[in-house]
Amino acid sequence: MGNQRGLGLYMQPLLHGRPARLAILDYGLFQVHEDGRIIGICGYLIQTTAGENILIDSGFPAKYGANSAAATDEDALAGFGQVLSLGKSNLAPAQLAQLGLARSDINLMIQSHTHIDHVGFMGGFPGVPIVIAAAERALPRPVYWSGKLTMEWPEAKYIELESDTRLGPGFDALLVPGHAPGQLAFALELPQTGPVVLTSDAISRPSELESDFTGAWDADLARHHANRLMTQAHNDKAMVIFGHCPEQWPKLRKAPEWYD
Template sequence: MRQPQIDRLHMATLTAPPGHPASGSDIEVFAYLVRHGGTTILVDTGMGADNAFLDDLYRANRIGLDAALAGAGASRADIGIVVNSHLHFDHCGNNRLFPGIPLYMQSRERKAARMPRYTVESWIAPEGALIHEVDGDCEIAPGITLLFTPGHTPGHQSFAVETPSGPTIVGAQVAYTAAEFEAGGDPAEAHDGMADNYYASIRRLKSLRPMRVFFSHDRNEWRSSA
């Protein structure tokens, strides 16, 4: 089994508005391109380009998805599967660019996304979207598994690729940073009432003994010390 090729795609830099846990700080937004076993998968699609309110609130500096993919030597035509780790606006905004491509999300996340002020609902399932709602863990290709990791949101999921030396995981926003993941979690990053789930999801990923874990808002990755 070959090691996967995982490319971090810089999708945007935002400025956290007042009331946000990181108020005033820059927020980098990353998607991940995973090439493994002949399958090319995009984990998260970044922020959409048609919401002036969010652009202004977050002072958004967006990077086009095509440009981000080109930087990794890929194009939209290469993508065979799309995964949304969760459905906050900065993770599902370009789903519309993949009509007819299998798009995986947790059913509990799709339900949560209907709550007021949760996301931009029109970005989730545009015309032509081929949505696969899953409940819990799900193998979507040989050696490639979605892991249900609630806490940051009710239906957050991570993405694991089996390798000869152990799994490599795109943890997405299971933790905000690699340092937080190492420390075990920060309740400020959990959805209302889900701090225990947040901590438990981090513990669960660590129990899988991953070699590397990647995150949605941190350039640093977590690496096993074993």
């Protein structure tokens, strides 16, 4: 199917309603070998006032829910870390079911980037348009993990972003490359919670702001855009939800609870 390019803040919005509530999806726990930190793997479901359901990221591939040890061996992921907890209940369909939603209820899917813990069910929503940064979609295949490039691009209508983009009223996708070539973050405003910034992996955890962004695709860009996101969050007095923060993860509400 065709791609749509060249979108920006002044495009015709893809969504009709404003964000009404936000759910955090629990895609499992992972331990990073480098420093032993234990991180939550998260996705997001945003529901709008028009009844639209937007899925941001889809967690690990289904094979990890069936046998995480065998899947880790197959992907040679053990060099980076290990899955601590990831069952079928942590896969995208089961997490959506906790919210009373089926795959057919999703109106729009967004990939913040294409690393293995974010892209596993990207092909699992036939007919649903996928919003993704043009720089990410330009890769021969999704990044997946460690240059293996084992995953093909699923057949879909891709809406490719080349700049910050207003997806709908009160909901922006922010192009923040650094961690990945086409990393996206998100700014939205909820009725009760107020402004929220979802950094995704542009800032995995607050301590990363004091580091050199080791392992980033482009550390200088990562630092630049991380500072930009934190400045925006400060100016907007926004709640910040980081991509993989060990301290924040246990405190966040998870599906079936909502932020509204």
